[in-house]
Amino acid sequence: QEGCDKFCAFCVVPYTRGAEVSRPVTRILDEARNLVERGVREITLLGQNVNAYHGAGPKGTDYTLAQLIWELDKVDGLERIRFTTSHPNDMTDELIEAHGNCAKLMPYLHLPVQSGSDHILKRMNRSHTAESYLRVIERIRAARPDIVLSGDFIVGFPEETEAHFQETLDLVEQVKYGYAYSFKYSTRPGTPAAERALVDAAEADDRLQRLQALITKHQREIQDCMIGREVSVLFEKPGRDEGQMVGKSEYLHAVHVANANAQVGDIAKVRIVDAGTNSLKGELLS
Template identity: 65%
Template sequence: MQIDAQKDESSAAYADTASKARKVFVKTYGCQMNVYDSERMADALASDGYRVTDNPEDADLLLLNTCHIREKAAEKVYSELGRIRQLKEARAANGEDLMVGVAGCVAQAEGQEIIRRAPVVDLVIGPQTYHRLPEALARARGGEKVVETDYAIEDKFEHLPRPEKEVIAARGVTAFLTVQEGCDKFCTFCVVPYTRGSEVSRPVGQIVREAENLVSAGVREITLLGQNVNAWHGAGPDGREWGLGELLRRLSDIDGLERLRYTTSHPRDMDDALIAAHRDLEKLMPYLHLPVQAGSDSVLKAMNRRHTAQDYLRLVDRIRAARPDIALSGDFIVGFPGESDADFEATLQLVEKVRYAQAFSFKYSPRPGTPGAERDDQVPEDVKSKRLDRLQALLRKHQSEFADSCIGTEIDLLLEKPGRLAGQLIGRSPWLQPVIVDANPSQIGEIIRVRITRAGANALFADKIQGESGSSTI
């Protein structure tokens, strides 16, 4: 109770300070890394006197952190900027200033074009330069239209301030931590190498310090992030280059850190040491997102994936041999240029063999500047739609069967946040499914033992096992 009282006093003091500060509203599009980047941009702006608000009407700065992975992503940003222009004009009529910024991958790809098409924007800042936000914002306040998209020579992570513990605590008991950025794979459908740059890995010491800071503020689960997270090879404190398996072992030694996850992985970077980490580390959750994209070797070759369907299936067998209870998720692109009916059937066959617990599937979306967009054998939209419907029906069937197989299972559940109904809390299973259980809000951050009783369309339901507290094991 004393700890709770101290936390309440600290939160009240923080809220009072925040009410007097300038305010920033950040709208985040896209992937988990953008969520992490938005939080770190907020940390950078905190040093400039800004606090985050959930209400754009109250903001002194509106910041769009954008994603460029899907078709028409940029157009969605421009549509949003049109709405923001009306807000800025209304604020100006009342004698109030409102700064507008665009960050993230659309900012990196479009650069000066954003300023030309949307004069409402005061600054454009790329994903490798957002540590310079306070400086860029100061220039923008002086009337300059600022575009910061050159890849920074300095390490942005070394220049970002450490967030206050109250800020971390307000974000919840789970956290993302970027360890690797960029991509050297150059899949022919993907824009990431052009917006995030080449692969860069953060050093071990820097990652461990950030993880320890998160845990000291109450975080109990950390998800390591990277465009190709299992390509991470960072400088270790012993002078060697470490791999992700070794990093996970080091992080698992942090007292108070109960759970580890990582995403997104490439099949070609799943090495023996990382597979062994899944076998050996209790804190590493039995869930792996391992995109394959297609089941046809000809399509995989055209995508420049540099693995075959059989390579992927053999890898899955090795992973499951090391951790039999592991749940796999994947990504699929339907209708890549040149994909035939036989190619698509090969994808369905691979899905039947792997039986994913979760999956993300999309119609191929041409990205300007990528090799796939230049091909003249594009698949008609109606064909892509029909194929996607078939694939998603099969993926949903397997996901439902996996959820049903969890019924009756006893698991340790990290309680993360309130549910939609009073008296409910939500956590995630070891396999990343949302789990709803009746519990007291004061238990957020605790790990309790539960039994899965029912599987809904998008979540599992559970009962607490009375008299048993959870641990870091499943």
């Protein structure tokens, strides 16, 4: 899926990539089968606004992203499916249900919100409120309680006051992201927000630091909660130590496993024994 029809006030994608275009279902399935034959176990469906996917299906009607995921679910040898990046307004009931019912769809979701302030969200032209975003999160967690969420944030967007920023901190406190990407607003020429007055740079820097400290605190807490849990790890590369392998859990945590006795592409059950902010350590379960 390429392009986007959402026109967020800060974003160049609708101008540089144009309107949303989705690849046909059969081409994606053919590519997936081909990749699986070559040893691929995990596929990430990519798009600027991937959950607005509407690709031509084999029966002459457009398929949604949820329908595409269920088609990929039938591909033998494909073990894991992910998708990114999504817009909250396109998290449909059937896509949320897939998170609950499709075993191959991994329990990780990147769902940007950008700000926790309704005033700033309106000025960003995001077409959703903080409350509607939180309701979507609630529905996703009801369908898949162990899901790990990640998000994107822009701080210091034009007109953002300390009170607006506090609303972002409040939202982050409520959601508790496993990961989040946060940036200080910078002007993109040609976008509607480019004409607006900037927030004081030192103030924006300070807000970014405070937001990142809160995000890192939650990230660490969520990583710590993994200790003692059993996860499945898809090994991606050898680690620094002899015999060590590094892979990704279903929650997209980087997991280092000593004496893994595994090849790249193997999936193994692992018990988590230690946690850092950015990665976990695990032991192979026989």
